Amino acid sequence: MKEREEENFVTPGDILGKALELKPGYGAYFSSHDKTIYASLTGFRSITPAPIDSDDQRATVEVKGHKAHGPVPEPGVVVTARVTKVMAKMASADIVCVGPKSVKEKFTGIIRQQDVRATEIDKVEMHSSFRPGDIVKALVVSFLSLGDARAYYLSTAKNELGVVSAESAAGATMVPISWTEMQCPLTGQTEQRKVAKIDAV
Incomplete structure (x- = not known):
């Protein structure tokens, strides 16, 4: 035994x-x-x-005795999440992938104002950084205990983290034009975001 x-x-x-x-x-x-x-x-x-x-x-x-429930977010791992709500001091998101693997359970991520970027933290405006529906790449900072719910604090403070995909008001996938702006290819309108730096191919 x-x-x-x-x-x-x-x-x-x-x-x-x-x-x-x-x-x-x-x-x-x-x-x-x-x-x-x-x-x-x-x-x-x-x-x-x-x-x-x-x-x-x-x-x-x-x-x-763990059954295969798919990947689970852990501190230090980069995840992909879909923003669901943006408030004055934080944004909440549903984690959809841990690394390259999609999740099978529901995990909630929270991006606080101080975790959006590394510089000028006091000037960060959440509504100028994220919008509901945005897809973001973020680093898992820590667990957050919300009773039975599983939530994680996320950070987009590194250059390569932030919004990787966003839809414009016209329904088009926007194109990043700087670290702080994305543009609608249909209307030419620009919107502010905390854009993830994508390495040139």
């Missing part, structure tokens, strides 16, 4: 334990911000004691 100290059901963002006592295994990751280990998958929390001859005597905590 396999030795397991305890096992209980967890979802992404749940605390698995402190890094002083445990080290992360499969389905778990370490957050240097609060020295805590969190779940990155849905499944059962499982703790395996360290081998007697191991230098590191911390037990390994893992998430097991």
Whole structure:
């Protein structure tokens, strides 16, 4: 019989334990911000004691029994998201891809005013950076606990992050003309956005 100290059901963002006592295994990751280990998958929390001859005597905590639910956002990973709502201090979005893989579960992303760009943060206007329906590339910064909902703070502060696709009022896919503007090819109208820098081919 396999030795397991305890096992209980967890979802992404749940605390698995402190890094002083445990080290992360499969389905778990370490957050240097609060020295805590969190779940990155849905499944059962499982703790395996360290081998007697191991230098590191911390037990390994893992998430097991996870069924293939598709990729899950984790801090440090770039995701693609569709903006759903823009407010004065933040924008919310539905995460549609983690890296190149599309998600199968619903994950919400939140882009705060201070995470839109790296410079002149106090001058950022959310309505000039994003509009509902925009497709953005963003970096996952951290988990946000909203009860049962799974949400993530996202950042577009790097040059290569931001709006990658947007539709104009005329229904056309707009073309980026600078880091802060996109243009409708039908009407020539320009709209402000936090545009992702796309490398020239």
